[in-house]
Amino acid sequence: MTLNDTTRGNRLHIGLFGRRNAGKSSLINALTGQSVATVSAVPGTTTDPVYKAMELHGVGPVVFIDTAGFDDEGELGQLRVEKTEQAARETDIALLLFSGLDMAEELKWLAIFRRQKTPVILVVSCTDEREAAGEALAKAVEAATGVCPLQVSAVKKQGLEELRQELIRVLPEDYEQPSITGDLCQAGDLVLLVMPQDIQAPKGRLILPQVQTLRELLDKGCQALCCTTDRLQDTLARLKEPPQLIITDSQAFKEVYPLKPQGTLLTSFSVLFAAFKGDMDCFLAGAEKLLQLKESAHILIAEACTHKPLQEDIGRVKLPRLLRKKIGDGLQIDIVSGKDFPEDLSGFDIIIHCGACMFNRKLVLSRVKACREQGVPMTNYGLAIAALLGILSRVALPDGRKYAKM
Template identity: 80%
Template sequence: MSLNDTTRGNRLHIGLFGRRNAGKSSLINALTGQHVATVSEVPGTTTDPVYKAMELHGVGPVMFIDTAGFDDEGLLGRLRVEKTEQAARETDIALLLFSGLDMAEELKWLAFFHRQKTPVILLVSRTDELADGGCALAEAVAKAAGSAPLLLNAADRQGVEKLRQELIRSLPEDFEQPSITGDLCAAGDLVVLVMPQDIQAPKGRLILPQVQTLRELLDKGCQALCCTTDRLADTLAKLTEPPKLIITDSQAFRKVYPLKPSQTLLTSFSVLFAAFKGDIACFLQGAERLLKLQSDSRILIAEACTHKPLQEDIGRVKLPRLLRSQLGADLAIDIVSGKDFPLDVTGYDMVIHCGACMFNRKYVLNRVQQCQEQQVPMTNYGLAIAALLGILDKVSLPNGH
């Protein structure tokens, strides 16, 4: 990834949902102007969701998601529908296609999106195949759903421009990504980034949060100075004045904190991403409750990445070791990765999430909402590590938190 790329997690996710052969794949091809999704008269052609990154005029960088029909059948069909449900949880704007007068399933999905506070655009597609151009179906949809759908014919792009305009009008009010560093630094400030180059950052590469944070600092007009943990003392000694801010990898808090000048703010990439990707107020409360857990408590650690477990892996090795050393050796810890997040977390006393640089904010906030509804505290790696090391009140949080 280059510094100029918009990552998948920072794109507006637009999901297409409907029955098999409702015209989802044809529509996504019409919207993108490319042959992105396979179109076939055979029901169930789309299996796993298809993701396509694009620039959409008037909207910006987007991620289209073409999903399997939610009326799919059989064991494999049920698995496909589960993938569709998963895609729905990361969708910022949903395009819901109606294809017949039996619309019970569509209305269930409409109710789901309303509960998730996801903007929904109702559509009647493939109007060229309907005797009256889809007018009767559109009238029935409007009566059942309480909102008139757009009429589309992807084959000749009829209605596609109206849909693009509706997408612009439907942009979530809070979609504008928050700043990563927030109010912790401003133009002209010197910021030191402590970036361990270990097994999790292979030679020749920086991990995504480091890249994104560095790019934002340059855009802000800050002076960004990078070093590894073992060179921090020497780096600080060479400066004529203390930096405004030090951003470190959370697992280096123990080494970095004693070296921090008294007037310099300290935070970590993971702490910054707690606000950038999730709900930092919720995560802060979770970190404070973490220290009250008992040795027989049960914790779920959730990683966004699905990489092969590494030696001294932060989520699978270092964090569990720190948790057990502080809270008790008998602590029960389960670990999930990628999108394998249980729908029922009530069996846990705490959920600790990674920085989620690979997920979009909508998906992380969906997990936050789930934990809140099930009354399970949630925090993230950086805040959890700071709490366990006893420096949570010494770590600076963005935007006044």
């Protein structure tokens, strides 16, 4: 990605849901003005979710998610429905397509979206084909749901502007992306980023949390200075005044903390992402719980990246090593990556999540909700590492938060 791109994780996710052949892919193509999704009269054309990022006038950077029909059948069909369910968890606004008078499935999904407080726009699709039948279906949908659906034809490009207006109308109020660095720095502040360029950072590139933070600092009017861990001492010595804030990779907390000038705040990329992508209160409480775990505990590490495990990988090697060192060798540690996340969390004593820069906030919050409902604590890499190193109370948290022993 370039510094100009909005990463997928920071875009409004608009998911399209409906039966096979409801016209989901055709509607995405009509909305984006491009042929991004395969359309055919054969039911079950779309299998895995398809993502299409674009700039939607009046809404901003969005990503449309085309999904497999939720009425898919058979063993493979069931797997596709599971992927559609996953897509629903990251959907900020759902477009629910009604394509027939038997609407039991659609009503079931409407109830799911309403339960997870996802705004839903009801759409009667292919109205050009049905003409009068489209009217009748719209009336039936209104009678069953209490909401008047939009009537849309992807082929004739009718109803698209009304749909865009409706998307603007239902935009979640709290959708405004929170800031990454919050009140920890302001325009004119010097911020030092400590970024160890180890094997995890792909050659020639910076990892996403670093890029996103750097971009925000530039937008804020801060002066951003970067160095690797081994250059930190030298970099600080060259400065006339200490920086307002040091943001380090959590893995380097131990080396950076003793070098931090007095009065300079210290935090890490993934501590910042705990608030940006997740729920800081939940993650702080989770970090506290982590310190109370016994050696017999069962821990789940969830990493959003699906890259092949690397030698000194944080989620697979460094964090488990630190956990075992601080809590005990007997710890049972499982690791999941990407969108995989168990529905049943009851066997785990804690979930430790990565910064989730690749995910949108909605998806992380759906995991937080699942943990809360099942009474399993959850924290993230940065807070977990700070807690295990005993420096959590000295790490700066955004937006006036203080770590208070809970």
